[in-house]
Amino acid sequence: MDALSNAGLSQAARLWPRHLGRPLLAAVLACLAAAALLLVTRRLAGxxxxxLTVPALxxxxxxxxxxGALIRQRTNQNLPSAPHPRQRPRAVLLSAMTTLAILALAGAVSLPDTPRAGLLALWIxxxxxxxxxxxxxxRQTRPTTLANRPQPCRPPAGEGKLPQAAGQPGRAGEPLPKDISQHIQRTKTKDQRDSCCGWVRADFQPRQRTETIHLAFCPPFLATPSLAVQQLEGPDLQVKxxxxxxxxARLELRLNRACxxxxxxxxxxxxxxxQSAATE
Incomplete structure (x- = not known):
């Protein structure tokens, strides 16, 4: 039921310039209210x-x-569901104004001779x-309990541990240090081939889905090496x-869903x- 105000519309709302968010929101709401006032005035004046035809309705x-959904989506981004107490009446007022303007405008074009199919197409x-x-x-404003508290994106089971894989730094099952952003080791394989292994962290901001990681091999390999990558911890994503x-090397990360x-x-x-290596 709330599909009009969720996924697709949230992406459309993000197309509005951030620095023009509130002025643009006020302008759209003012235009909607002005159109409703004009049509209601004309309707009352006869x-x-x-x-209107059914397609037009x-x-x-x-x-x-x-x-209406875009206005509320943008209002929700500027004034979140749990804002400062002084902002709550403002969010309620903007939502009420949007509802009144929409209902007034729809009521103004619902003339007595309008076909029933047109009224249904307009009001549904x-x-x-x-x-x-x-x-x-x-859902946003109900009291937060352990049952309805929003859950963060959870990592796969067994994350945060170094896997038992050749070439990975640290001991098997050892937790990754939280205060280190990257760890790189330069070693030799059993057959005396040059090897560079390690791990690196990447941060995603709210609603961000893609990120790029740049790896540096120093000193460089004599030729292009084979590279294998594996996610060690974090939410589900694709690594390319x-x-x-x-x-x-350059790695491109994409979250399976935005957080x-x-x-x-x-x-x-x-x-x-x-060496030939596969990318997981």
Missing amino acids: GLHQP AITGLLLATV PIVVGECGWLVHRR TAQVLPYG DEPVQTTIGFTAVEG
């Missing part, structure tokens, strides 16, 4: 006689529901959007080896001279 309903998206927002808001050179709070992941790697 200036509206010809009802359907487009109007979808447009009003979408604009609006009612679904309003009810969906009420449910979404209720974008480029491997004798002096370094609402900062998260961190740790990627282990092993670069070996003249």
Whole structure:
């Protein structure tokens, strides 16, 4: 029911420039209120006689529901669900103004001779959007308990331990130090090939899904090495080896889903001279 105000609309809301967020929000809400006031005035003055067609009413309903969801989504980003107490009345006022403007505008174009199919096409998206927002808001503002507390993105089971894999630093099962952002070892394999192994951490900000890691091989390999990578800890993600050179490599990370709070992941790697390795 609250699909109009969630995933797709949250991405659309992020297209608004951050530094223009509040002025743009105020301008859109003012335009919506002005349009509602104009149509209500004309309706009361008897200036509206010809009802809109069913397709026009359907487009109007979808447009009003979408604009309302975008306004509330942006309001929710500027004034979160648990803001400073002085901001709570402002968020409630903006939501109430949005609802009143949408209902007034839809009521103004609901003329007596409007076909029933047109009224349904107009009001169903609006009612679904309003009810969906009420449910979404209720979930955000209800008291936080152990049962309904938002859970962070959880890492895979057994994370935070160094795997029992050749070339990885540290002992098997040893926790990764939290105060170290990267660890690199330069060693020789049993057959005396040059090897560089270690792990590096990457941070994701809220709603961020992609990140890039640059690895440095110092001193450089004599030729392009083979590289194997593995996620050691953090939320579920995909690791892609974008480029491997004798002096370094570039890894591209992509979270399987965006998180609402900062998260961190740790990627282990092993670069070996003249060996075929797979990327996990």
